[in-house]
Amino acid sequence: MNADNPRRATSRATDRPGDASPFALGLLLRQAHWRVSAVMTEALRPLGIEVRHFAVLLVLVNRGPTVQRDLVAATGSDKAGIMRVVDDLEHKGLAVRKAVPGDRRVRAVEITPRGVELFDAAHVAAEPLAERLVADLEPGEPEQLRDLLTRFAYPAGGEG
Template identity: 80%
Template structure:
């Protein structure tokens, strides 16, 4: 029992239902929201022949330019072996290439190709109607409010790095 719970009563239990007052409620809601968004975005990417794990690497390459695999792993919250498999897939599809890094012949930087950029843009077009499905139950202005709140929650002032081991799919 915690000090906040009156004697003789149990602490609220996490139920994953609307109105849950447990200390886990926010985390459970965020997990459920992530699953829902992941499902919808996976549907948008499927016709393009890629998965969210591929798209998350493409996002890093677009934002950062050529990136060594070690940094791709850190940026996507994926282990090194997982990133290598994703980069292998992207190379086979012609969406990215590995290039030697001057001064260190053991290290390769991954770079998005012109075909990868084209697919990246197509993915955004494909996702547009899907995002509408995600926010269809919100009132005017609430989608923007939700985005603002989640942005501040995910990127607190003064924090610049993602916690070790954090995984990211979208």
Template identity: 85%
Template sequence: MTADVPLSPTASRATDRRGEASPFALGLLLRQAHWRAAAVMAEALRPLGIELRHFAVLIVLVDRGATVQRDLAAATGSDKAGIMRVVDDLERRGLAVRKAVPGDRRARAVEITPQGVELFDAAHVAAVPLAESLVAELGPGEPEMLMDLLTRFAYPAGAEA
């Protein structure tokens, strides 16, 4: 199926430029960077018996404290069913617990346990050398600059969180 998109006679064609000049290049580059970072961080978590999806929830719980499941889903980019499976896994491992939310009989807040905090700390210790290897090719100050740029890119000023 071909779209009938008119091309003006003076317009250049997308095929006339190199791939990195494509408006899609940034997204593809960010995807490659994500895959590389995710693979390295998964290596740090593997001996601890959890996956990145579990650790993402633990990060939110450490940062925010007890958090309602729907807010966990939004904070981690998960859907309702996916977050329930992750929280189920964390509960089975004794890393998190669900608690009733006062005033809302249907809502459950998730809270990290002391065992979850221990695992969270252990994961950070294991991740330090791997994280350093991710930025080994960058010069002095560039890892911090990269974090700043990505933070501003991901969370633009004035955008809804």
């Protein structure tokens, strides 16, 4: 380092509340994700599924029958991971693979009535745990947090 190029003073990442480093937002989001993931896991465990299974059921409920390559994109998984999840869901009777007319190599995954029942039961099981997650927030703050995170995750300009 020379006098012409002084090192700019910046905060170093600490991974503690109040961190002002350039990594602070990412570190907070990571910590929040871990906390929410633990609560979701707790809600889903008695139902015999994991968060990765719920993620696929969520896509199937919202989109209807979906080809496996689209499940990869929708869940942020990889091809092998989706294959294992769909295998698990089929084994549990929560989803089925069906041939796609016109392309015998492609299979669409469809949620079963039992899968829909379990999906709905997961919401019931998660309700008290979700309330516990935001128990330390003031009235109106859970909605504000949801709004801010939604705008952050889905920017108006479509940036990502």
